[in-house]
Amino acid sequence: MAATAATSPVRSAQLPSGRTHQGAPGYERTPQSELFLLAVSNMVGENTFYESGAARDSRYAALIHEATLTDPEWTARFLRWLRTEANMRSAALVGAAEFTVARLVAEQPGMSRQVIDSVLQRADEPGELIAYWHANHGRALPKPVKRGIADAVGRLYNERALAKWDSAARSIRFGDVLELVHAAPSADKPWQGALFAHAIDRRHNREKAIPDGLSMLRAREALLSIPVAKRRNQFSNPERVRETLRAAGMTWESVAGWLQGPMDSKVWEALIPSMGYMATLRNLRNFDEAGVSDVVAVDVAARLADPAQVAASRQLPMRFLSAYRAAPSLRWGHALEQALNHSLASVPALPGRTLVLIDTSGSMESVFSKDGSLRFWDAAVVFGLALASRCADADVVSYSQGGRWYNQTYPDSLVFPTRAGESVLRAVDRWKSDGYFIGGGTDTAGAVRRHFAGHDRVVILTDEQATGHDVGRALPARVPLYTWNLAGYRHGHAPSGSRNRHAFGGLSDAAFAMIPLIEAGENADWPF
Numbered sequence: 001m002a003a004t005a006a007t008s009p010v011r012s013a014q015l016p017s018g019r020t021h022q023g024a025p026g027y028e029r030t031p032q033s034e035l036f037l038l039a040v041s042n043m044v045g046e047n048t049f050y051e052s053g054a055a056r057d058s059r060y061a062a063l064i065h066e067a068t069l070t071d072p073e074w075t076a077r078f079l080r081w082l083r084t085e086a087n088m089r090s091a092a093l094v095g096a097a098e099f100t101v102a103r104l105v106a107e108q109p110g111m112s113r114q115v116i117d118s119v120l121q122r123a124d125e126p127g128e129l130i131a132y133w134h135a136n137h138g139r140a141l142p143k144p145v146k147r148g149i150a151d152a153v154g155r156l157y158n159e160r161a162l163a164k165w166d167s168a169a170r171s172i173r174f175g176d177v178l179e180l181v182h183a184a185p186s187a188d189k190p191w192q193g194a195l196f197a198h199a200i201d202r203r204h205n206r207e208k209a210i211p212d213g214l215s216m217l218r219a220r221e222a223l224l225s226i227p228v229a230k231r232r233n234q235f236s237n238p239e240r241v242r243e244t245l246r247a248a249g250m251t252w253e254s255v256a257g258w259l260q261g262p263m264d265s266k267v268w269e270a271l272i273p274s275m276g277y278m279a280t281l282r283n284l285r286n287f288d289e290a291g292v293s294d295v296v297a298v299d300v301a302a303r304l305a306d307p308a309q310v311a312a313s314r315q316l317p318m319r320f321l322s323a324y325r326a327a328p329s330l331r332w333g334h335a336l337e338q339a340l341n342h343s344l345a346s347v348p349a350l351p352g353r354t355l356v357l358i359d360t361s362g363s364m365e366s367v368f369s370k371d372g373s374l375r376f377w378d379a380a381v382v383f384g385l386a387l388a389s390r391c392a393d394a395d396v397v398s399y400s401q402g403g404r405w406y407n408q409t410y411p412d413s414l415v416f417p418t419r420a421g422e423s424v425l426r427a428v429d430r431w432k433s434d435g436y437f438i439g440g441g442t443d444t445a446g447a448v449r450r451h452f453a454g455h456d457r458v459v460i461l462t463d464e465q466a467t468g469h470d471v472g473r474a475l476p477a478r479v480p481l482y483t484w485n486l487a488g489y490r491h492g493h494a495p496s497g498s499r500n501r502h503a504f505g506g507l508s509d510a511a512f513a514m515i516p517l518i519e520a521g522e523n524a525d526w527p528f
Contacts, residue, residue: 006518009526010036010504011497018491021050021363022442022467026491032074033496033503035063036526038488039082040506041368044090048487049363050465059490060091061098068102072111074526075099080118081528086508087314092119093129100144101137116148123161126152127172130180134172141180150183157183157192159216162199163249175203220248228260238270246274252283265291272296277313280304281320284327294331301335310342316507317343318374321382324425325373337423344386344424346509348516352456354391358384358416359462361400361442366463366487368507376486377437378428379507380461383484385427387459387512388418397451398431401441401467410440413447444493445469448481455479457519463487464503470494472501482515 010033016025029037038060045053067075079099083092096119100112120126126149133141141149157174166174177183178196185192194211201208210217223244226234234241245255252271256263268290272280280300287297303309320340324333364377388394395415402412414436418427431437444466452458457480460471464485472494475481481494485505496503502518504511514524 005498006521006523007498008496008502008504008514008518008524009033010502012492012495012503014495014499016470020467020491020493021465021489024445024466024468024493025470026493027472027495028491029496029503031063031066031070032078034488034490035060035067036078037485037503037505038063039078039088039091039095040086040508041486041488042088042091043369044094046367046369048366048489049463050489056488057094060094064095064098065102068099069106069108072099072103072108076111076115076118077528078526079115083119083121085510085527086506087316088507089122089125093125094132095119096148097129097132097137097145100142100148103144104142112142112144113148113151116145117151120149120152120156122165123156123158123174124165124170126156126177126181127165127170127174130177131172146181149177150181153177153181153183154186154189154192157195157199158189159191159195159214160249162195163217163220163254164251166199166202173203174199175201179203216247216249219244220250223248223250223258231259232261232267235266235270238266242270242274245271252279263290265293268292269296272300277303277309278315278319281313281315281323284323284332288327288329297331301332304332304335305338305342307342310339315339315343317382317386317509318368318379318507321378321425321428322374333423333425337425340382340386340424344383344509346511346513347383347386347390348512349390349392350387350457350515351392353393353395353454354388355451355453355455355458356384356388356391356394356396357444357447357451357458357460357462358396358398359400359442359444359460360398360436360438362439363442363463363465364486365437365439376463379486380484381428381431381436382424383509383512384459384461385418385431386424386509389422389424389427394418395451395453395455397447398436398438399443399447399451400438401443401446403440405440410438412440412443413450414438415451442466443468444471445474448474452479457482457515459484459515461486462493463489464491464493465489466493480519484511 012027012029017028018026020026047053079092079095082088096115099115103112178200191213194213268287320336324336358380360377366376368374388396396418397413397415399413400410403410416436445468459482461484480500483503485503495501510527517524
């Protein structure tokens with residue numbers, strides 16, 4: 001049994017202090033805890049079931065301001081982690097901008113420049129941060145913003161980045177960034193001065209020759225000079241064209257535009273060996289539709305399943321489910337299952353009996369992003385089934401709230417029969433095809449009471465917006481209750497932080513590692 005003295009970082013009031021969106025007793029969290037749970041699930045600008053994108057963004061900015069003024073060192077560490085480890089790109093960029101606003105308003109010098117620099121990890125992000133600032137805080141860029149962006153530009157801007165990310169489709173181009181922040185070339189990059197000058201020239205449509213020192217951009221210009229009718233002929237020699245395209249910094253997207261026609265199997269097979277992990281994962285459907293050979297597919301599958309490449313790619317687990325659903329052929333399934341398992345390496349093997357409750361109420365049907373392909377309940381099922389597969393003995397339940405609404409009857413819960421040795425992706429398929437996504441209300445306390453039968457712990461994957469009774473009191477105090485929050489709303493459904501009541505969150509597996517730590521009687525801290 002877990003030691004009741006162990007604590008966890010997401011903390012709340014120990015008595016109800018509000019209401020969930022569905023009216024159950026709600027527990028207000030500390031500002032840092034509320035910020036953490038919101039940030040690790042916040043795609044910025046996205047509506048959820050109970051909150052508009054604008055309302056979420058406003059709440060997020062207010063929490064960043066409060067945390068910055070209360071504990072700027074904590075907030076700075078958090079924002080860097082949010083971008084580099086949690087891989088929440090937009091939330092980190094917005095957070096760094098709002099961190100700077102809070103420091104400027106409070107007339108607190110220092111730190112903002114470093115925070116801005118720390119969250120900019122990709123060459124298109126300086127422009128995105130400037131665009132956010134212009135839209136929300138005016139045209140003038142304060143010195144900390146300019147200097148932080150200039151530091152990042154020195155790290156990030158190179159020929160390949162310019163070729164990939166700078167185009168007329170961008171509202172803020174590389175040349176705009178350079179002119180706004182006055183970035184100086186890095187002393188250890190003698191070619192960067194010529195690159196900066198060229199980026200500004202192309203932004204203003206000045207027809208100047210590409211400087212001699214920029215060999216990649218010159219090679220790209222040579223490729224673009226080949227008549228369109230002759231470009232596909234280049235693929236008659238796959239090895240030579242592969243090297244030619246690599247030397248010109250051509251991504252698969254730029255090759256597609258360069259050909260001005262369909263990408264057939266010859267083109268893909270020439271590109272695949274030099275494609276990055278994420279690009280490969282995104283294009284499995286395209287490989288199938290183009291008829292890429294099984295010989296090449298074997299190599300692709302090996303790369304997808306390689307644990308070192310999965311770790312280096314920093315893909316969120318849900319990316320593998322998305323790829324699995326998108327790919328029409330069966331030849332990727334095992335590799336994607338292995339990749340998913342590698343991405344869930346922090347999910348622990350738990351002893352004893354575990355009750356896993358997965359919220360599939362209507363609010364959990366909210367999408368993470370505008371494409372609508374993945375929903376809160378998809379993430380809940382992936383994490384819940386992955387955890388169950390590693391438990392010594394697990395009971396898995398999909399729950400909602402029984403009743404009849406809009407001429408449809410909903411069950412209160414459905415027990416999901418697990419199968420020994422079944423892959424997580426296959427189990428997710430079976431969950432969907434056999435009707436375990438329910439879609440009704442959210443009677444979490446009722447599900448706990450109905451299905452708890454002397455288990456050693458209960459894990460609930462939910463948005464916490466319960467109806468009815470107090471979830472924290474639906475379970476004996478001696479039994480650990482772990483809540484995995486997938487939405488980041490203000491009020492939780494149970495107390496958190498101590499006394500066998502703990503909340504985690506996010507779209508990665510990292511926080512699962514806290515469960516065995518807590519059950520060993522050790523305090524769990526922030527992951528940064």
